[in-house]
Amino acid sequence: MDDTEPAGEQFGDYRVLGVLGTGGMGRVLRAHDAAHERDVALKVLHPQWAQDEGYRERFRREARIAARLHEPHVIPIHRFGEIDGRLFLDMRLVEGEDLASLLGRSGPLDPARAVDLVGQVARALDAAHADGLVHRDVKPSNVLLVGRGDGVDLADAAAGEDFAYLVDFGIARTADPGAGPPLTGTGLAVGSTEYMAPERFGGPPPDGRADVYSLACVLFELLTGQRPFAAPDPAGLMHAHLYEPPAAPSSLRAGLPRQLDDVVLRGLAKDREQRWGSAGALAAAARAALAADGVEVPRPVEHPDAVPTVQGPLPPGDGDGRSVTRPRALVPSAPTAVGAPATVGPVAGGAAVPAAGWSAPVAAGPPAGVPADPAGDRPGPRYGVGSLLAVAAVPVLVVIALGVLLLVTDRRADRAGDQVRDAAGRLLAFTLPSDVDAGSCDTADPAGDVLRELRCGPTQDGEGPTSGRYAVAAGTGAGDAFAADVSAQDLAPLDDVYGCGSGDDGQGWVAVTDLDPDGDEVEVGRLACWVDDDGDAVLSWTWPDVGSRSVVELRGGGEPGLSDLRSWWAATADRGY
Incomplete structure (x- = not known):
């Protein structure tokens, strides 16, 4: 069975009834299990992933984990295995x-x-x-x-x-x-x-x-x-x-x-x-x-x-779909801000606010030595030397208090800035390919939208790129930088990630896709590859949802090096499954 085969074709003992979802790692099929007289959901890996032992093991782990949890609120797994070189997972079909x-x-x-x-x-x-x-x-x-x-x-x-x-x-x-x-x-x-x-x-x-x-x-x-x-x-x-x-x-x-x-x-x-x-x-x-x-x-x-049930597909996800279709959302949900916190922290726009309870002292009534007039009339000038000193001290105290407040606010703003940089650093560490050691990289000074950037040499095992730059940017900075790469190199779209290093040219860019909760294929990132003027193979990619952009090079790799970088990327950095 290939990816274009229509319903009615056979996949081992299963008769394919339709395609429920397609993603970067494989497809979810509606199928009839003739041996057990039931309709099921089949998760089937694309052939290229079945050849990668890392993906094979992850797929088997998912099957084993779900199959051993005999709890009513976990989707039952009927069986899993391999048919004609393709890994599959047979699950209960639920709508x-x-x-x-x-x-x-x-x-x-x-x-x-x-x-x-x-x-x-x-x-x-x-x-x-x-x-x-x-x-x-x-x-x-x-x-x-x-x-x-x-x-x-x-x-x-x-x-x-x-x-x-x-x-x-x-x-x-x-x-x-x-x-x-x-x-x-x-x-x-x-x-x-x-x-x-x-x-x-x-x-x-x-x-x-x-x-x-x-x-x-x-x-x-x-x-x-x-x-x-x-x-x-x-x-x-x-x-x-x-x-x-x-x-x-x-x-x-x-x-x-x-x-x-x-x-x-x-x-x-x-x-x-x-x-x-x-x-x-x-x-x-x-x-x-x-x-x-x-x-x-x-x-x-x-x-x-x-519960009365009918047949349908499962929601897709990290494993490329499960076994259930659902109605299309009529009104998309979006997160809304929940208000400024009571403690110091950055708010929208990058500003920092002082904690609740901080305020400059102000005079709350007549100065010391000036009795209030019960009739409400302002008293006449009856100040002594002590009261004049007290009155003169009020603006001085206010100035001192404001200075202390500004100093504390500045310190808190600095601490908030440190927290943002810490968060960006942690985020960057999580976006690194699995064989890149952050401890061996140099930290670059951030510029523009970039919050944190690492510049690294060869990977730990020596496979993959000879150098790389990995950054996390604020807002749309990562996507904008990627678009600038594509424009500067005048890259054309590729059919899929396998176009990097293969075909007539082997250079270009492609959207990395996954399945959304409705079973539709959506873009989750972008990948580009080209050979620069020095003959180095270059791979660039971005994950907009985490604000990351990476650019790696294989020195002197030329066009064959693009294929090597793409294979390395698929094994260590690809999130499109």
Whole structure:
């Protein structure tokens, strides 16, 4: 079976009924399993990935992990293997809608329904954590609601009427730090920055409490329709997770009980030691908070077979799709700012604000020695020497106080700037290819939109480029710099990433794609390759969602070197799967 073959063709024992989604790593097919008389969802890798042992192992890991979690809220895996040199994953076929799409259509959910859904996801997470696994990508688009066979729109469902699956265990990982290196090329490919715990950006190896933080982010969004943090660029978002306090949900949506604020904010604690000890504990506390406010949360159905289902495809993700189609979101959701924090930190526009409680002292009534007139008339000039000194001291005190305030504000602004640079540095470390050692690179002075830049020599194993520049930029700086590369080299579009170093020219640029929550192919980055005037092979790429741009060179590589760089990039840095 090739990628253009129509429905009705055979793939081993499976008869292909249609294509549910296509992405950089493979496709998700609707197929009929004749041996077991059932329709299934097949995730099938493109042939080129099946030849790469790293991708093969990651694919097998996803299958093994999901297959061993016998929990009702994890999509069942029937079987996995290889047919005609192509890896495949056979999953239950379910129709439904993911939470991201539902939120886009309906806005925030009824609190009882939100807590019910979080409780179901928590059960899947607790099962994974008990098995020593950390999911690492808990977010609304990875929570799938089973569709209703009675025709009722999921937007109109009530608490207790949903059945939720936690999907995409493709990047799940053991919490044991000695279990070996991650299977993705770049650390930031694992997880979505909007929902990532602070320790995920550098610190102790993440454990189940990182998933608890992400689940608290999901609960926050289900209750308010907003994410806990919004920022104009990825470095700002990372800074918010690391340093800024989130708003109380009740401050963003009237009517939410204050007890629920305490539950959510504890789940969002920066220090994981201060969070709920398990996903189940978070869910139970949220349920109890509503009960204390007189709102009972109905118990959900206990098994998906109790929910009417029809056939459809799963939401796509890091593993190129799962097994469910859902209605197209009619109103796209977007994060909104949650207001300025009470503590010092950068705000939109780059300014820093002093902490609440700082103010210059001002005179609050007549100066010392001047009695107030009970009748309200201004008293006459009856100052003595002491009172004149006191009056003269007031503006001096005000000037001193303002000077102290400005000094403290400047120091806090400096600290906020240091925090932004720290966040950008952590972000940059996460965008590096897996075989580039940041400790052996030189830090370049930032200029323009660039927040942090490293200049590195050959990779640790000597494979790949002989030099590289890796940067994180504010706003659209990374994409603008990439566009300037393409314009300066007058590069034409390529059909795919394999066009680098092959074909008639082997030079050009291409969009790197993945699947969005609706199963559509969307652009997630761009890659360009060319040979410069010195005969060096050059590869440039950008990931706009993390604000990164990288340019690497293979000295004297010429056009054959482009193919070598592209293969290196696919193994160590590609996030388009």
